Amino acid sequence: MTPSSLHQLIEALRVLPGVGPKSATRMAYHLLQRDPGGAINLAHAIEYALANLKHCRRCNTFAETELCDICADPQRDAGKLCVVEMPTDLMMVEQTLAFHGLYFVLMGRLSPLDGVGAKDIALSQLLSRVADGEVAEVVLATNFTAEGEATAHYLAQMLQARGLAVSRIARGLPVGGELEHADPGTLAQALVERRPL
């Protein structure tokens, strides 16, 4: 009874992560009924992004050019390479202004349970990237989730076997954090990873 083009739109919306049949239906009605202008804009933005975005040849983040702005910047310290899971993580690190090296974006993390293995993230590209003769230290900045930790562990072994210095960003209490409000796991980790003064 649903017209087929409406049915197709509802089905098509379900490619979006976290969108089930109910919210896809709600989204379709919203687009058609309340915001056809936003809908056509969305269709064009998808087509434009797919046509124009590629991966930076050097760091694998999304870019419209062969080299992204950071990789093309001769001021960056080419001896340090920070490995992150996603482009958003790169932006978070960049916002700290505490890192002046270059990046490598895995575009994912190892997640055997979801069928994401070493071949599904950009590991071989990372290996050729670190073989440029300039990278001396790799800073692993994957998430502190089970999957991010497993990915860091795997990368560390692979990179150390190639004679590279490998480090991991620190875990601990947040700046301004009070022991009273820290979760026990983080506090335990802050104790284990204590630094000599």
Add this chain to the structure above:
Amino acid sequence: MTPSSLHQLIEALRVLPGVGPKSATRMAYHLLQRDPGGAINLAHAIEYALANLKHCRRCNTFAETELCDICADPQRDAGKLCVVEMPTDLMMVEQTLAFHGLYFVLMGRLSPLDGVGAKDIALSQLLSRVADGEVAEVVLATNFTAEGEATAHYLAQMLQARGLAVSRIARGLPVGGELEHADPGTLAQALVERRPL
């Protein structure tokens, strides 16, 4: 630092209801990285639906033809008109097989707090629809939310003033429902709306 076509895609995704900056970003990466085929399909489905869907001239639901299948069916009882908020509500009523009349879809509900007034839903179209000389009873099947109730109240006054019989779908315990598990409001309503046997 975000390439502009990626930025535009993230912004464009925010027209979807319930999608904020974080989930728009997650959706954009997912489309680009994991499902470009689904993404292009989504773009085409939006364009196709916008180009092909119109409102049924008679009942106002989405249709690809002048008249939807139900309105075009001469077997339906043209003396009864069931008024619902959205096309999904029409489908829910239709699935019961308990109603053989025709429908009218408001495509919304009165919601003064959200700025949705009488002009923003299809009230004037409903008034000309019920003036066809065939409709004798209007069954109000808007939701039992504050807004749906207010809409039903408003419609009832408007339709009764035009000499039409107006009814409201019943509230009460669900089929198979036990008093022990009913919420007090529903139980109270079931008492108030008790029927003589």
